[in-house]
Amino acid sequence: MADARTALVISAHAADFVWRCGGAIALHQARGYAVTIVCLSYGERGESARLWARDGMTLERVKAERRREAEAAARALDAHDIRFLDVGDYPLEVDRETKIHLVELIRAVRPAFMMSHALHDPYNTDHVTAVGVAMECRMIAQARGHDPGGRALDAPQLYLFEPHQTEQSGWKPDVLLDISPVWEKKAAAIACMTGQEHLWTYYTNLAENRGNHFRRNAGGGTVGYAEAFQSVYPRCVDELR
Amino acid sequence: MADARTALVISAHAADFVWRCGGAIALHQARGYAVTIVCLSYGERGESARLWARDGMTLERVKAERRREAEAAARALDAHDIRFLDVGDYPLEVDRETKIHLVELIRAVRPAFMMSHALHDPYNTDHVTAVGVAMECRMIAQARGHDPGGRALDAPQLYLFEPHQTEQSGWKPDVLLDISPVWEKKAAAIACMTGQEHLWTYYTNLAENRGNHFRRNAGGGTVGYAEAFQSVYPRCVDELR
Amino acid sequence: MADARTALVISAHAADFVWRCGGAIALHQARGYAVTIVCLSYGERGESARLWARDGMTLERVKAERRREAEAAARALDAHDIRFLDVGDYPLEVDRETKIHLVELIRAVRPAFMMSHALHDPYNTDHVTAVGVAMECRMIAQARGHDPGGRALDAPQLYLFEPHQTEQSGWKPDVLLDISPVWEKKAAAIACMTGQEHLWTYYTNLAENRGNHFRRNAGGGTVGYAEAFQSVYPRCVDELR
């Protein structure tokens, strides 16, 4: 198994990583992981309604503002490596060249685990595109004959983070992560997303309620905040814990 | 989370624990766990065809022979605690008194994890009954108001072991366990089941092929034998590994 | 594989076999099979609304009338062996003694295939009970240690016939049977169910539309009427046809 202490997040829009796995990012940074965040787009068309409500907005200004917010959020999470591929959103489309770039990035990072969106989402086809690209590029990165001089990827887990309406997306979490130690950082990152204030309370409520689920499934304890993820692949262990 | 180093297997018939989780039993015994094995029945009617082919067999003689085999198999796995509830098989039926007995047993063992059958199996309704009883009794053991003087159970994971025809049973493993260190013990336990020789090769093949799956999902390595399990509940972690 | 030319239908209520597999019964009788029909109940409470609308009806009179209709329908289908277990309906409950009786019947018939209801039905828990009993008794009949002097059952297919609202019941057919040669017999059997005239057109429409599905999946042809079934178990073949 990989000895890497790195992780890779592939986010369709600039803010997804904050709501959906900001705790995981901050927590693993705190544990010594180097987390790389890839934002395929800025979410400039589809997830910036409040920015567009301001006067004099253009696509470029919205993108710049979204980038600024996302960079601030990454800093709040102690993440130092955030990339913006700017492929456009609504619809998000990823061409072959971008995929090859992602493959190289995956191989360079050699993540212990990857994170991306749920496999289905009737509200957001961009999310489905993003996770499809993540799975395809992971597979190409594993191919010994792709860029044969390079070092092929092993088999990092792919964690699917929580979609907005879980039941409608057929997403079922199998792992609950205690993010209590870094909750303040996630809260600070959320507060960077000034264009989406209506979601602050929502994701705070959610983290508290996932904390309740954590306590239920752990048989008690004092965990206050949690994030939930669905694993794509079976995990390989030498003891059942 | 439980600090217990115990585990509890609830098996419908006397031999199920050998084929389906013999490796997990031997491995955890080797790691210092005390594993308790409960055989709800001997499988005397439905899973003893070769014994019935002998002359002069009666139900009692078949049960005695099955018990002898199961005890030998448990010893081969280094398990020291095997219980036979003898509720009958084909059909296996569990009355309220037996359930209460199981609840007490679960509370006494306080397992770090439990194991039982897959949730569905169109070939074997006894298996479905057994796992239903396991889930119900786990729930009762958690109830603070059941036998209020006793100590209520926390929330041990329930691992579902592999049914004979996985795809027909809708069973999907999410954890692969390396049983290479104890393979010889499992092989020895399998060899105790003299009434079911036709399954020896089958389960050896399966363990090898699950070993292949382990290597695929681990990104390589030298694991030779594995067992696969499906978790019922999400796991609670403080790091994604 | 069985060389038997027999089949067994397990029907929750007296009329189910007519609507749901009357064509299959008549067709296989015509092909030389001996089909045994078991009606667990008469459907006297829950499926006899028009009979209850008559004056002076009692449970016994409704049951007698339903039996008369079902026997006439069986004759119309050329089936000579119909049994009424009279266990009561709404709810249909099957005790252990009745199950053992069914096991004996299954072993006596040694069917090449069995038929019963869909696995789920949110409108009719009796149907779900009936198919559960069919699967459990089939399993017991296979157990070498059940009535060890008897001859254990092999592994007949279990076909699930069409529930009234297929999509709500999660039923998915994988086999379409051409019943055109016996359609007139099925129509005659349907006409015996004088208490349920509102369903005559319904099941005629259905048979025509399943005939359309047959032609679609067969790539053409002139099949006019069909019935659809879902197999529980994989089929075993020596050529893919």
Next chain:
Amino acid sequence: MADARTALVISAHAADFVWRCGGAIALHQARGYAVTIVCLSYGERGESARLWARDGMTLERVKAERRREAEAAARALDAHDIRFLDVGDYPLEVDRETKIHLVELIRAVRPAFMMSHALHDPYNTDHVTAVGVAMECRMIAQARGHDPGGRALDAPQLYLFEPHQTEQSGWKPDVLLDISPVWEKKAAAIACMTGQEHLWTYYTNLAENRGNHFRRNAGGGTVGYAEAFQSVYPRCVDELR
């Protein structure tokens, strides 16, 4: 369709109706419906942990306290008809006599709609038992031949209320109900459940987040609090709205 302005809630334990459909109860009471609440048990063993932590508790004292709380909660919701069947919990078991009693109750109420638990719940087999009883009794109540002198039930919708861990229970909501007008009443009912204070925040968070889902699916608006339900049966309409 029924012209009834009544509704019927079948709750496994005394507090379930508060968390899971307290808003629906208060809202429909306010709209002129008469809502009948049936608590199959008090949840005395399995859902009264804080009561059991007090000194000198017995099963009867816990049941009395739970009844007092549930009656207070019903009053807070303006519901005037709450029944306690006291069949016991963990496990909840419903005998034939109790089912017949429920059938009579359903026929007497003639509800425009019914409510009960999700169809699956790996944490709580009592919930699954309760909804199974609700579906079975609804079916019996529809049978013209059950108590033939009585008036058979039509076909009320059965709404499944939200389980604690939705994704683990395979529950998918298809209707979101605006409970903003009665939120204060639901909050007051929640506050009656003094034995389960740890859930107050949880269900407040949930109602706010379901309000967010409501606004998303409604295309905006000011709905603050919502409850979510899954329908068992298709709805019948004369216009798509």
Next chain:
Amino acid sequence: MADARTALVISAHAADFVWRCGGAIALHQARGYAVTIVCLSYGERGESARLWARDGMTLERVKAERRREAEAAARALDAHDIRFLDVGDYPLEVDRETKIHLVELIRAVRPAFMMSHALHDPYNTDHVTAVGVAMECRMIAQARGHDPGGRALDAPQLYLFEPHQTEQSGWKPDVLLDISPVWEKKAAAIACMTGQEHLWTYYTNLAENRGNHFRRNAGGGTVGYAEAFQSVYPRCVDELR
């Protein structure tokens, strides 16, 4: 929620809207809605077998004939707005330009609800493509930053109409619509499809049988003909009806 009295149908081939939602179109036109029908293709290659059987046919002549039939059918349904995008069929492929055109159309219509094909169909990948485009374009139309001067779409329901073989397509209806008042119009529209006479009886049978399902789920009544639909999104209500 939208106060619009408009609806939008997105049909892969020229005739789909007739069979699958002709009743809904006629009914809502009669109720004062303005229904816009978009035919992505004419179904000229894959659904015009009888036209191709005539002498001297070319792709253009088939398309012209299909258009003529579809326009006549729309008139029979009292629909006044039918558009043909002529993107080709078997396979149906929708480029980005066409998607943007559809987005503009959706925004212009501002439908109270949309209709399109089932999400899966192993017989017809064109249908799956069509509904995918419908969902993607609905999402883009909601994006505030797409054509920022325009008025973004709210959240209209998307109803999936009935595929030819429902169970094979994993389609499950949750709403049944009474189309009895407009059945004669639908029958007249069906009769316009002279190239597909073999389907006339099929869809008449189906409408009658869905009428039976309507009566079952409504608890009686006299509805003679119905159409069935599956909703993609939860509905938002202030009363459970």
Next chain:
Amino acid sequence: MADARTALVISAHAADFVWRCGGAIALHQARGYAVTIVCLSYGERGESARLWARDGMTLERVKAERRREAEAAARALDAHDIRFLDVGDYPLEVDRETKIHLVELIRAVRPAFMMSHALHDPYNTDHVTAVGVAMECRMIAQARGHDPGGRALDAPQLYLFEPHQTEQSGWKPDVLLDISPVWEKKAAAIACMTGQEHLWTYYTNLAENRGNHFRRNAGGGTVGYAEAFQSVYPRCVDELR
């Protein structure tokens, strides 16, 4: 129904047909079928790790070696018609021109049945692409208006062969094929794949274990080796066997 004695296999990579349906190919060749094998790619990048481990390898040399192996394997199976479309792998992408070529091939072969990959596979998006192309091209080949002078395809079954990790791919077999008579041929074909020796034991184990499943589902017999397949479409029969 087709009187054709031909079959068509559409394989994503050069070796897939060996592992997954080599027995079916050899068996049907022995029964007088002419089986055409289409390899969309050589699997040169993603499934040739051992070849790449040799010195001096280039993409062209790997492809040549893979072709040589696949041709040898086809010969070992007595298959005389193997085609290499060389569209590239990891990712496998099929353009419109290639699809049209496949449609012509399907029409020329007029297969009694087709074979391709499972519908889902989280490990291998190439497999999913391949089966999608197979279904799309089958549909186009059925279209009377595609190349109207040609003879349209009827409705051959599409069998999905076994993916490497069945449960992770949601694949459920419904047919088990006895390949005992040709096992030596399949073993010889497997031995041609010198670049993938680590899979020889794996697929031998699998064939033996599927043989066990065959015997279970057939009620006994002496079948030693089997392959398993999932049918996409219902089968059309005039007798239930």
